[in-house]
Amino acid sequence: MTDNKNSICTGKPDSECKGCDLSGHLMCRFQKLDLISFLLLFAPYAVLSIGAMITGGFGWYLTGWLAYAVFFFFVWEAYVLCRHCPYWAEKGIILRCHANYSVIKIWKYNPKPMKTSDKVQFIVGGLLLGLYPLPFLIAASQYLLFSIALLLIISFIFHLWKNGCSRCINFSCPLNHVPKRYVDSFLEKNPIVGREWKQ
Numbered sequence: 001m002t003d004n005k006n007s008i009c010t011g012k013p014d015s016e017c018k019g020c021d022l023s024g025h026l027m028c029r030f031q032k033l034d035l036i037s038f039l040l041l042f043a044p045y046a047v048l049s050i051g052a053m054i055t056g057g058f059g060w061y062l063t064g065w066l067a068y069a070v071f072f073f074f075v076w077e078a079y080v081l082c083r084h085c086p087y088w089a090e091k092g093i094i095l096r097c098h099a100n101y102s103v104i105k106i107w108k109y110n111p112k113p114m115k116t117s118d119k120v121q122f123i124v125g126g127l128l129l130g131l132y133p134l135p136f137l138i139a140a141s142q143y144l145l146f147s148i149a150l151l152l153i154i155s156f157i158f159h160l161w162k163n164g165c166s167r168c169i170n171f172s173c174p175l176n177h178v179p180k181r182y183v184d185s186f187l188e189k190n191p192i193v194g195r196e197w198k199q
């Protein structure tokens with residue numbers, strides 16, 4: 001494991017990006033607008049699910065969703081996914097990125113790609129988090145709201161995959177589909193990561 005805080009271009013001053021041919025092709029600098037878009041994309045599903053669980057008599061179970069979300073974002077997902085991301089290598093204890101902004105970085109950065117077991121855990125953990133409210137809507141016989149919620153979460157995942165995962169710099173994430181030429185170029189610019197990917 002390598003401690004390479006701030007030696008990846010993502011964590012360097014904006015002036016480093018002048019003339020970079022990857023600029024505009026990757027989400028390699030933190031932009032508030034990317035974070036806002038991410039939250040707005042998830043909001044309709046969250047609002048509908050929360051409202052439906054409360055009106056369906058399962059409001060108390062939202063504490064389970066909240067507790068699991070905190071565990072997932074801060075511990076589990078952070079370990080299997082985010083600690084491999086160049087954003088995790090930036091200076092400071094608080095993560096700044098377009099999706100998990102404000103997570104406390106309890107794990108050490110690891111520039112190696114995710115292992116298969118990491119990827120499986122990320123998918124399983126993410127599905128548990130995303131689909132948590134749906135069984136409660138079925139239990140409350142809220143079939144219309146269930147159908148809308150299902151469409152909303154599918155739409156969220158699709159838009160995230162299409163517009164976010166095509167530009168995200170955590171290249172070993174199972175959802176990532178950045179074109180290879182951009183991946184190669186980023187790894188070339190950041191040999192400390194590139195070296196780990198060649199092993």
Ligand code: SF4
Nearest residue numbers: 009017020022023028
């Ligand atoms: S790849 Fe690095 S240098 Fe190029 S635009 Fe992104 S953060 Fe800047």
Ligand code: SF4
Nearest residue numbers: 082085097099100170
């Ligand atoms: S961009 Fe994605 S993988 Fe990287 S730190 Fe943020 S949430 Fe984790």
